[in-house]
Amino acid sequence: MPIYEFRCQSCQHKFERLCQLGETGENLTCPKCQANKPKRVMSSFRSDSADSLRGSRGDSCTSCTSSNCAACR
Numbered sequence: 703m704p705i706y707e708f709r710c711q712s713c714q715h716k717f718e719r720l721c722q723l724g725e726t727g728e729n730l731t732c733p734k735c736q737a738n739k740p741k742r743v744m745s746s747f748r749s750d751s752a753d754s755l756r757g758s759r760g761d762s763c764t765s766c767t768s769s770n771c772a773a774c775r
């Protein structure tokens with residue numbers, strides 16, 4: 703089963719859940735504030751990928767904050 707990432711629309715808390723394929727979050731609740739229907743976010747591909755890559759792999763530029771730094775190399 704895939705792991706989906708959800709963001710609570712009430713408190714913006716982000717959490718991951720192992721879900722059935724196609725799960726939309728309709729029947730989930732926020733583990734923090736118990737609000738219903740967290741919004742599913744596409745994890746690991748776009749918005750957060752730069753941050754997670756930088757944190758886990760450490761092969762980004764050390765001279766600047768860019769994760770794709772052609773200028774400093």
Ligand SMILES: [Zn+2]
Pocket residue numbers: 710711712713714715732733734735736737
């Ligand atoms: Zn919440």
